[in-house]
Amino acid sequence: MFVLVNLKTYPCDPVAVAEAVRDVDESTDARLAVAPQAADLARVAETGVETWAQHVDPIEHGSNTGHTLAESVADAGAVGTLINHSEKRLKLADIDGSVQAAERAGLETVVCANNPEQIGAAAALGPDAVAVEPPELIGTGTPVSQADPDIVEDAVEAADNVDSEVSVLCGAGISTGDDVVAAGDLGAEGVLLASGVAKADDPQAALEDLVEPL
Numbered sequence: 001m002f003v004l005v006n007l008k009t010y011p012c013d014p015v016a017v018a019e020a021v022r023d024v025d026e027s028t029d030a031r032l033a034v035a036p037q038a039a040d041l042a043r044v045a046e047t048g049v050e051t052w053a054q055h056v057d058p059i060e061h062g063s064n065t066g067h068t069l070a071e072s073v074a075d076a077g078a079v080g081t082l083i084n085h086s087e088k089r090l091k092l093a094d095i096d097g098s099v100q101a102a103e104r105a106g107l108e109t110v111v112c113a114n115n116p117e118q119i120g121a122a123a124a125l126g127p128d129a130v131a132v133e134p135p136e137l138i139g140t141g142t143p144v145s146q147a148d149p150d151i152v153e154d155a156v157e158a159a160d161n162v163d164s165e166v167s168v169l170c171g172a173g174i175s176t177g178d179d180v181v182a183a184g185d186l187g188a189e190g191v192l193l194a195s196g197v198a199k200a201d202d203p204q205a206a207l208e209d210l211v212e213p214l
């Protein structure tokens with residue numbers, strides 16, 4: 001299983017969480033990674049943890065003030081990027097452009113979507129993976145894998161119908177090892193999570209619980 005920890009803009013210490021993710025990664029067969037804010041990418045990557053960006057823009061070098069260039073993200077040490085997170089939604093053409101920009105820079109891609117129908121559309125754009133996240137469950141602590149298992153199974157089917165090479169992650173409310181196991185049982189190859197680790201009093205203990213059954 002791939003466990004991708006999104007730090008969003010939570011007031012955690014990104015380096016401390018990154019070190020916890022790195023240390024737990026060394027004790028599990030699961031693949032762990034962390035997605036800090038763009039400004040924190042380089043110092044997070046310096047910890048040795050697998051580092052992802054939260055977003056890249058559909059642009060090239062040039063007149064793009066305030067945008068996030070995929071090549072700069074890669075130069076800072078990221079190996080992948082989220083695209084179209086529910087909190088950073090893009091137009092379809094921009095999702096396509098961001099996937100292309102990320103691939104140009106050698107970044108792995110996970111395109112987020114709200115439901116199985118959008119997952120099918122996202123998969124058609126050729127990312128490495130898609131992530132289904134019902135927005136109403138994000139940050140609630142109510143896991144999608146238990147509250148809405150059909151949406152995960154339907155997302156897996158929708159992606160598979162379009163491109164069987166595209167992996168499916170699920171996210172929203174996932175905070176325990178049981179939640180991750182349930183996601184895997186529904187066909188997901190990974191989970192995208194945030195508050196369960198980034199807002200935990202002890203992020204390392206939260207991560208150890210997450211990967212313990214894997």
Ligand SMILES: O=C[C@H](O)COP(=O)(O)O
Nearest residue numbers: 006139172173193194195
């Ligand atoms: O990127 C992560 C997702 O939005 C899930 O967030 P959450 O684990 O806080 O529900």
